[in-house]
Amino acid sequence: MPTTSTTPSPEHPALRVGAAKVDITPQDLTALHPMGRPFERIHDPIHLRAVVAHDGTTEVALISLDLVEAGDMTPVRRRIEDELGIAFAHILITATHTHSAPRIGEVSPGALAHAGSPESLVYTERVYDAMLAALRSARAAARPARVGAGVGSADVNVNREAYLGGGWTLGVNPDGPSDKAVRVVRFEDLEGRPIALLLNYSVHPTSVLGTGELSADLAGAACRHVEECFDDALVCLWTPGTIGDQGPRIDLGLPWGAVPDARQSARAYRAMEAQGLMVGAEAVRVAEGIAVGAGAHAVRIHAGQREVALPAKPGSDVMESMRQEPTETVPLRLAVIRIGEILLAGVSGEVVTEIGRRLRAASPFTHTLLISIANDRIGYIADDARFDRPVHSVRGCPIVRGHAEDSIVEGVLALAAEGVR
Structure with missing residues (x-):
């Protein structure tokens, strides 16, 4: 179902959008695979892809990385804010979750994630530089959209x-x-x-x-x-x-x-x-088949984030390469980017099917896209009912039953509602 188009006005100028793509294929593969056998060669290149959108008042950035996971993205989001002026809470970074690529970033306390090597932290800085370059290119290429x-x-x-x-x-x-x-x-x-x-x-x-x-x-x-x-x-x-x-x-x-x-x-x-x-x-x-209509769209953008400290539980029967620091709480990071009636809802873990269904059913927006492992990866996030079975997503979930599902659905909708005008 397409979004609705409206006529731009001085108060609500037309949307501007730009995009960029950068190769982030590492040439030295040493110690970059956090799971399974080490990389021996490159089969196909991996990339970073970025979009910048601006409604005349609010600018947002979305980055997708061909990586297995991106850990706590706080450092690079602060850097983007400092160097480019895109607000920290307006940046959503995710990974495609290809399991045949490196990871970047640090593991948040309490998270169940694959620990990085010293080599992956060096590679992380290279990817951070690529993020800045891609956003600069996307911003320079932005045009009415x-x-x-x-x-x-x-x-x-x-x-x-x-x-x-x-x-x-x-x-x-x-x-x-x-x-x-x-x-x-x-x-x-x-x-x-x-x-x-x-x-x-x-x-x-x-x-x-x-x-x-x-x-x-x-x-x-x-x-x-x-x-x-x-x-x-x-x-x-x-x-x-x-x-x-x-x-x-x-x-x-x-x-x-x-x-x-x-x-x-x-x-x-x-x-x-x-x-x-x-x-x-x-x-x-x-x-x-998407009919976006003629002329410019005066689309309003809203973005926001929320971090919730939830009771932590240890993982069980997980891969040996996963690490978890003993803590009382683990940070669940939520992010929303709303472009007109399209809601992008970021969650900092691998969310299961039933939570996505519940969110979409409760969402008042025409299109709601849940994006897993956004701005961090703390582990799997299982719905409450699933805890009755010792399945993989429950064993790998770092959050105590009864806390994650409601926090995601209610938190995302509350963040999105702040932008409804």
């Missing part, structure tokens, strides 16, 4: 919390909850030329995890397809939806730690490209 949104569907993801062999494990659970929606936000200039496309989908990009190669995985394949379909005239940002309980239908298919042979790796990459193509092609179809 209009915006619309739509929703499609792709059956690439599947619930991964399966009951096998007398216990809960990661697998394929076709009967479990799964959000198949491909949510799209399209920005174009007043002549109809594309600027950026925001793609939101719920899946772990783990198709090629275990190959020992750096890759943007299916998220990168989807974005490449979208950008190619628009002759590279736009930047496509992948944002992770309710990924906490969702895996791809096809991955390497080997036991954890097994080393694939060349044929097995080749099949995994074919699966990566195919699944990325399915999501990307649906995003293109949806984007082409």
Whole structure:
């Protein structure tokens, strides 16, 4: 369903939007893979993609990184505010969550996350520099724009919390909850030329995890397809939806730690490209069907953030590479960017399907996109009912039952309501 267009006025000037894309592929792969076997080579490059939007009063920035996770982004958000003047609370940084790429940033106290190496902290500073460069480029390229949104569907993801062999494990659970929606936000200039496309989908990009190669995985394949379909005239940002309980239908298919042979790796990459193509092609179809109307949009922008200290619990039966500092509380970070009737809701963990459904059902906005691992990654965030089962998202959740779900839904809607005028 498209957003509504209105006529700009001196009090409410037209929206301005710019986008940029920067290669962040590390040349030295030493100690950069926080999980699984070390990187041995580069299969495909990884990128940073950024969008800057301004309504004449409020400026916001959205950054998507082809990384497994971005930890506490407070330092770089402060730097962006100091150097570029974009308000700290108006910046949303997320990672595509490809498991075949490095992580950046520090682990917040109490978070269940993959600890970085000294090498990853050096790489972090390089990525921070790239963020500043991308935002400068996006701001310089900004032009009067209009915006619309739509929703499609792709059956690439599947619930991964399966009951096998007398216990809960990661697998394929076709009967479990799964959000198949491909949510799209399209920005174009007043002549109809594309600027950026925001793609939101719920899946772990783990198709090629275990190959020992750096890759943007299916998220990168989807974005490449979208950008190619628009002759590279736009930047496509992948944002992770309710990924906490969702895996791809096809991955390497080997036991954890097994080393694939060349044929097995080749099949995994074919699966990566195919699944990325399915999501990307649906995003293109949806984007082409969005009717944004003629003329400029006088779209108001609102942004805000909230940090809530919630009771912490230790993880159980999690990967050895995950670290958790014993603390009484863990910070849940919420962020909203509202562009007209489009609400981007950022949450600093891997949110499960049911929380996203509850948020959308309660949201008064035409389009609500939940973005996981926004401005931090503290671990999985399970809905309250899920705690009745010892599933992966519960074992990896650092928050005591009964606190996260309400805090997310009520917190996001309260932040968004502050911008309703």
